[in-house]
Amino acid sequence: MKKNRPKYKQIIDAAVEVIAENGYHASQVSKIAKKAGVADGTIYLYFKNKEDILVSLFQEKMGQFVETIEQEIETHSNASDMLLTLIQVHYHQLAKDHQLAVVTQLELRQSNKELRLKINDVLKGYLMVIDKIVEKGMNDGSFNEHMDRRLVRQMVFGTLDETVTNWVMNDQKYSLEEQATAVHGLITQGLTK
Amino acid sequence: MKKNRPKYKQIIDAAVEVIAENGYHASQVSKIAKKAGVADGTIYLYFKNKEDILVSLFQEKMGQFVETIEQEIETHSNASDMLLTLIQVHYHQLAKDHQLAVVTQLELRQSNKELRLKINDVLKGYLMVIDKIVEKGMNDGSFNEHMDRRLVRQMVFGTLDETVTNWVMNDQKYSLEEQATAVHGLITQGLTK
Amino acid sequence: MKKNRPKYKQIIDAAVEVIAENGYHASQVSKIAKKAGVADGTIYLYFKNKEDILVSLFQEKMGQFVETIEQEIETHSNASDMLLTLIQVHYHQLAKDHQLAVVTQLELRQSNKELRLKINDVLKGYLMVIDKIVEKGMNDGSFNEHMDRRLVRQMVFGTLDETVTNWVMNDQKYSLEEQATAVHGLITQGLTK
Amino acid sequence: MKKNRPKYKQIIDAAVEVIAENGYHASQVSKIAKKAGVADGTIYLYFKNKEDILVSLFQEKMGQFVETIEQEIETHSNASDMLLTLIQVHYHQLAKDHQLAVVTQLELRQSNKELRLKINDVLKGYLMVIDKIVEKGMNDGSFNEHMDRRLVRQMVFGTLDETVTNWVMNDQKYSLEEQATAVHGLITQGLTK
DNA sequence: AATGAATGAGCATTCATTCAT
DNA sequence: GATGAATGAATGCTCATTCAT
Structure with missing residues (x-):
């Protein structure tokens, strides 16, 4: 192998x-x-070729990423806590490895469409983790049961991705991890008072 | 000129x-x-050069984009309605021009860092529109007044961007515009029941 | 016209x-x-085209150049004096117009072979002036009568051209005109004591 | 290497x-x-780039050129003989390689100023050989000791260069090497009888 | 005579990939 | 398995010249 x-x-x-x-x-x-x-x-x-290095890179790193998140989440039984943990671990993983953050948030996105499609495939594992949490919350009644699961997943991932990208683009000059609870609050409570 | x-x-x-x-x-x-x-x-x-075509393209299209959104928003006095309008118009603008959607969501992101920085500059105009709505809602008490404005802006933009990108990547095979109210619900109410 | x-x-x-x-x-x-x-x-x-500007430029300037030299030479009856005058006037003409010196000594030589052949045609008028002086000196016995006229012309022109080019390349930082008598001495007496 | x-x-x-x-x-x-x-x-x-090919070309060829001339000169103890040898070998080297003559006398001069400056650097090795001969003749009393060494060098090089260029421009239709003694006579004796 | 917008041919250089050793 | 010298396709931009006005 x-x-x-x-x-x-x-x-x-x-x-x-x-x-x-x-x-x-x-x-x-x-x-x-x-x-x-x-x-x-x-x-x-x-x-196989240069693209294969990059896809493999993403697979390796994202695999560890998802695995770590899954392990941490298991220690919680409440969907909202799981979501907070997911956000915290997501932020923590990238905050502790600046190079990896730059590569995944900025550099790898300059690749062509085919590579990005393959990267999206790899991301599916991560999106499924989000799905599971949402599913759980909707089933146990802690989350609104009328939501479109796909949209929820996109909101959560879009928000995390955008906040990390902004942090990287701002040269990582503020603490990403300290934002976790505020972001969790926004996602769970929305903008309305 | x-x-x-x-x-x-x-x-x-x-x-x-x-x-x-x-x-x-x-x-x-x-x-x-x-x-x-x-x-x-x-x-x-x-x-001036090839990059200048792309930056100008983005400026022209995004300029109209922001202008249209601003005009539509003005017809509302309520922050939540304004946000819904922003989402609707955002989706409508891209749904009505499939080619432009592909170019802005997928292709232009493959450009190098300098071009992306210039594109981000152009985007600032749009982010300011979001900011104004959020500001208004926080001032008039319809939105939670303890939120971090930067994070709110990132959540809103991240969610819209991610939903549009997914729609484009799925070959635009479902209706983007019909999602508007659901997305608005998620953003304003959050996941919690 | x-x-x-x-x-x-x-x-x-x-x-x-x-x-x-x-x-x-x-x-x-x-x-x-x-x-x-x-x-x-x-x-x-x-x-007619760009090349024609440059050839015309050379013709105009070289025409005046040759005319001036011919006039000055006529005031002398002795071949050696005529040669000294030719050298002095040659140096003087270029020393008084630095831009023209740069253009004719350095820049115009970067042109392609065809243009340089046309420039050589223009130069023939100047070479004929040298020829006449040498001829006169050989006929009246003041110059060695066994010399190859073509070679003499090439030595005189080659020496003048090389000295001016060096002066231009050294940013014209010494006096070209003060070299005239020394160069005249070298050409007429040679290296031998 | x-x-x-x-x-x-x-x-x-x-x-x-x-x-x-x-x-x-x-x-x-x-x-x-x-x-x-x-x-x-x-x-x-x-x-490194195209220009580097041309500079290297000149260095290689001119290096051999100078080396050959230096070797031949060493067989003589008399400055005038050395000068004759230099002229003969200079002419011989170019006469035996018509293509190289065309390239160095005509084509390479069309290059831009930077390349020409680098070429001039390479030429310095050759000019130093001329200098040494002149120096020797001035020290042993066979050459006039009051000459300006720089001007002598320019006269010698200018004459050789101009005679070769004319030969190349006239399609090399006469013998360059047969001119050597006549040119040597002109340089050492001057025009005067 | 004068204008200046429009034309389109031409070329040095990089770099992912191969394959003989 | 490992090497690294060799390959060759691919492209943004300039500028002399034209010609409709």
Whole structure:
């Protein structure tokens, strides 16, 4: 299994670093190879092509991301608490790894439509976690049962994504994690008094 | 004034068409020129460079967008109604011009960081409209007065943007405009019953 | 006769200025037109094409150059004195018009082979003046009668041209005219004691 | 060391051929690559850019040129003989390689000012050889000790350069090498009987 | 005569991918 | 498995010249 050989992770981590430092368009395969300490050609023993590096990068990182969130959520039985936890962990994961935040929020979005579609596929795992929480809240009566689940998921994800992107674009100069409860409040209570 | 000469708009409209049809990266200047019915060199009488076409495109379209929304909002005196109108008009504008929706939601985001920063500048005008509505609602007591205005703006914009992007990515196969009241409900009431 | 209309000289003088300021390759027709205070298209009422401006420029300036030298030479009856006068006037003409010196010594040489052949044609008038002096000196016995006239002409012209070019390349920071007698000495006496 | 790999010289020789055949401005990198039998991109493994090919070309060829002249000169102890040898070898080197003569005398001079400055740097090695000969002659009393060394160098180089350029422009239809002694006579004895 | 908007041919360079060693 | 030299397709922009007014 290629994914377990040391160079696989080595190349993915090099890719994160190179993209964070140079930006998406200035991240040539040769730069990633150099940073990973392998020859250009070696990359192609582990990845089908450049796009495959980026998709794999996203899969690896997002996989850990979702896994961590799922574990944390399990410690709660209440949908609203689970949602707060999801927000906190989401923010925490990105706040603790600035490079990864830049890469996922800004750089990877410059990729072409096909790559973005594949990234969306990877995101589905995350959206399902949101879905489960919403589902639970709607079933146990803590959330409004007349909501369109798809729209709820889009509101939650759109809000989290937009807040993180703004934080990254503002050079991460305020605390992302401290916003968690306020954002949770907005999502659960809405704007109305 | 270059912006009033017919070829200016002709080229911008051609750019929207070409990008919608071919995608951002396959949209060569020569293709845009051909579609606009002018010579390649003519493009450069009206735009500084390729990026300038795209920024101008966004400015033109977003300018009309914001203007239309502002006019519609003025017919209401209530913050919640204004927000509903904003959502409706936002959805309507993009639903009525599928090509423009594809270009702004998907294609233009593949541009490099500089272009995206310029696009963000243009977006500020729109965000200010959201701000004004929120401000009004918080002042007249219809909205919760303890909210962080920045976060509110990000939630509203993030939700609208995510819902439109999903609609575009799903090939616009359901009605965007019919979602408006549901989205308005989610934003104003939140998830909680 | 086009050459007598005011815009003809106006354009040529603008060309000298523009080329001296911007260099040969950055001297677009539109820049020359602007400096001359005429429209781009007007240039083509007076000159066949861009190359024709440059050839005409060289003809005009070199014509005056040769004429001045011929007049000055006539005041002498001795070949060696004539040669000294030629050198002095050659240096003086270029020293008094720095822009013209830059244009003829450096910039115009970047032109393509065809233009340089035409320039050489114009130069023939000047070379004939040198020839006449040498001829006279060889006939009256003051110059060595066994010399190859062509080679003598090339030595004289090559020496003058190289000394002026060096002076221009060194930013004209020493006096060109003060070198005249020394150069005359070298040419007439050679290196040998 | 890139300069020792076979493709380095292969590309430089191709550049000489292509420029001699097509002229400076019609010598595209792709033409040079084709003539050298390599891919366009390969050029850039050996040279920084197009200008670097031309500067390297000049350095390589002029390096051999100067080296050959220095070796030949060493076989003489007399300044005048050394000068004759320099002229003979200068003429011989260019007469035996017509293409190189065309490229250095005509084509490379069409380059822009920066390239010409770099070429002048390379030329300094050659001018120093002239300087050494003149110095020697002035010290041992065979040459006039009151001469301005800079002017002498310019006269010698200007004369050689002009005679070669004329020969090239006249399609090399007479013998350059047979002129050597006559030119040497002109330079050492001057025009005066 | 004069204008200036419009034209469109032309080209250096990068970089993902391959494949002989 | 690993290497890295070699490949070659792909494109934004300039500017001399024209011609309708």
